[in-house]
Amino acid sequence: MxxxxxxxxxxxxxxxxxxxxxxxxxxxxxxGHEQQGIAKGKERIESILLKELAFNLHTIRGMKDDEEDVKRVIEGIVDGVEWIYKEELKGVEKNFFEAVKTDFIRSQSMNVDEWLRKIRNENxxxxxxxxxxxxxxxxxxxxxxxxxxxxxxxxxxxxxxxxxxxxxxxxxxxxxxxxxxxxxxxxxxxxxxxxxxxxxxxxxxxxxxxxxxxxxxxxxxxxxxxxxxxxxxxxxGGVFPEKGENAPCDNCVFEEMCETKKTLLSKLFSRR
Ligand code: SF4
CATH class of the missing domain: 3.90.320.10 (Lambda Exonuclease; Chain A)
Structure with missing residues (x-):
């Protein structure tokens, strides 16, 4: 059974x-509780942008060492993100998304030298x-x-x-x-x-x-x-588990829910 x-x-x-x-x-x-991952807001969008870069390493590898060129290619990849990750980005405010995107492009283009060197290095x-x-x-x-x-x-x-x-x-x-x-x-x-x-x-x-x-x-x-x-x-199947040893509660979207559930359970057991 x-x-x-x-x-x-x-x-x-x-x-x-x-x-x-x-x-x-x-x-x-x-x-059924919505879980946007442990990372929230900016961090989560950055993860999506980085992931998309990883799917496009072949394009990035082929570009010249020109700052504008680098920026243009990264911009192109990042622009596709809102179409590819529509579901994941549902509920993210347009202005906020644009601000994170701009920040990301700027920082990626500035720190790109070492990063490019590594992805061009044939491992x-x-x-x-x-x-x-x-x-x-x-x-x-x-x-x-x-x-x-x-x-x-x-x-x-x-x-x-x-x-x-x-x-x-x-x-x-x-x-x-x-x-x-x-x-x-x-x-x-x-x-x-x-x-x-x-x-x-x-x-x-x-x-x-x-x-x-x-x-x-x-x-x-x-x-x-x-x-x-x-x-x-x-x-x-319904078993409420112990929390993880290094559970990142401070950054967790379920923090409140977790506390309530714990209190309810302890009340239930203390009645017995
Ligand atoms: S114990 Fe609860 S609050 Fe802490 S990480 Fe796990 S689910 Fe989140």
Whole structure:
């Protein structure tokens, strides 16, 4: 019975990532509360703009070292954002969006030298992208796992299928963050089911600082992804979870809701 109920609960790979930030985010989002991510306002729009730059590295790489040229290309990419991300930008005031965009273009053009140097430097991922191209936001659904996901870039290099994620946050000193390894492992499992192959590696593009990191897909990351998948299903099924160890409550849109729920629960238990 429990298994039957579990198979009806649909989980996205992004739910796993959310769980790793704080399990309660999964709970509130599953209950239909709007979740604009932990980042709010300016930070969120900047993330979208940066992500779009990452999808256009091939264009940016080809431009000349002319400040005006750089500005023009970045402007062109940024201008497309409001059409591509219409749903995500719903409710954002036009003037505010324009101000963030202008600020972004200015700062990107000013700090672009080091960034450009890095994206022109042929590293493993950029070489693969140049040779094989990539499919943007490839969506996969696994009935067996009860999980779906849309990987930012999917590279098909002959027999090899490689997932690649774009991250707009801070880059770790070495390798990739643990949450990124788990997310890559989840995509790897979806790819393996769809393409009937074994995924040995994935990449994370930390686009803010133009760091491109390769990560091996390890058994223990897959095991952790599966464990989290089960927990997410339980939360979506109605279980109110403990807050995450490093839950970023100060920046959370659910802060108030979370407090109320906690108080209600403690009252309920104290009556017993
Ligand atoms: S307020 Fe804190 S504990 Fe509650 S959902 Fe947000 S991050 Fe998690």
């Amino acid at each position: 429990e298994q039957e109920q579990d198979s009806q609960i649909k989980v996205k790979v992004s739910d796993l990532t959310q769980y790793l930030i704080c399990p309660r985010l999964v709970y509130f989002s599953a209950r 493993g991922l950029l070489k693969l992208e140049k040779t094989h191209g990539y499919e943007r936001e490839h969506t996969m659904v696994s009935g067996k796992l009860g999980m779906s996901g849309s990987v930012d870039k999917l590279i098909r290099a002959g027999e090899e299928v490689i997932p690649c994620m774009i991250k707009t946050g801070k880059c770790p000193e070495y390798s990739v963050w643990k949450s990124d390894r788990v997310q890559l492992a989840a995509y790897a499992m979806l790819i393996e089911e769809e393409f009937g192959t074994t995924v040995k590696r994935g990449f994370v593009e930390y686009i803010r600082t133009a760091e491109f990191r390769e990560s091996q897909i390890r058994r223990r990351d897959k095991a952790l992804a599966l464990q989290i998948l089960k927990r997410v299903k339980r939360i979506k």
